[in-house]
């Protein structure tokens with residue numbers, strides 16, 4: 310018996326990076342996984358990898374900042390795989406450059422808040438009625454170390470949106486616990502996704518390693534293992550928790 314046998318899991322933002330690692334890990338643990346993104350070619354590659362490893366996978370495409378897209382995606386998942394037991398609301402990112410507060414643009418602010426906090430709201434709202442009806446479900450949201458402590462170079466809209474996701478997680482956990490639904494949140498420090506490997510200069514990677522007591526940067530698989538713990542019955546008495554996946558760089 311594997312940890313997620315018989316479960317349907319939707320992982321948003323799984324065409325690459327952390328989401329792809331979570332989808333692969335969940336599929337290896339027996340879940341039928343729905344992978345999601347906007348880049349069809351990247352989704353095809355993740356789908357093929359999961360199939361090659363013997364997993365069951367469906368693909369959905371849509372923009373998580375658009376309510377109608379999210380509703381349609383969730384219906385597509387239900388039609389192809391069945392009702393969603395585990396949701397990982399992972400899609401997101403920072404869509405503004407860090408900089409002096411007064412130079413932040415309205416457009417950048419809205420893009421980041423919509424792309425993280427509003428997207429998380431839309432995604433959860435689409436799967437929650439089914440979970441409440443079945444009186445079972447598991448929701449994992451995605452924050453960031455940026456929302457766990459202040460830093461002068463942090464992008465403020467991103468940190469604020471992710472902090473909002475943490476509060477959303479805890480209030481929702483309090484509201485839906487009586488329905489047998491657990492809601493927890495992951496808060497990773499810098500993770501060496503393909504994008505970050507390319508984007509972050511080597512010297513900056515070295516100085517980032519220095520702030521981690523475990524003396525390395527995190528990998529997508531580190532986050533995927535933490536997600537598996539929250540998605541599985543191993544954590545059945547845990548809800549409303551923010552899990553720092555940070556090699557000790559964040560201790561709150």
Ligand SMILES: NC(=O)c1ccc[n+]([C@@H]2O[C@H](COP(=O)([O-])OP(=O)(O)OC[C@H]3O[C@@H](n4cnc5c(N)ncnc54)[C@H](OP(=O)(O)O)[C@@H]3O)[C@@H](O)[C@H]2O)c1
Pocket residue numbers: 321322323324325326327328345346347348349351371372373374399400401402403424451452453454496497498499500501502504505
């Ligand atoms: N990497 C880190 O160091 C780190 C640290 C802390 C927290 N996080 C959080 O972890 C999550 C994943 O990060 P990552 O580094 O793996 O990101 P990534 O490599 O940039 O991948 C982002 C994923 O989200 C999807 N996505 C983003 N905005 C979307 C939208 N509006 N509609 C639909 N799909 C959207 C992308 O889809 P397409 O590419 O197909 O469009 C892609 O699959 C994010 O919430 C991020 O904020 C990351």
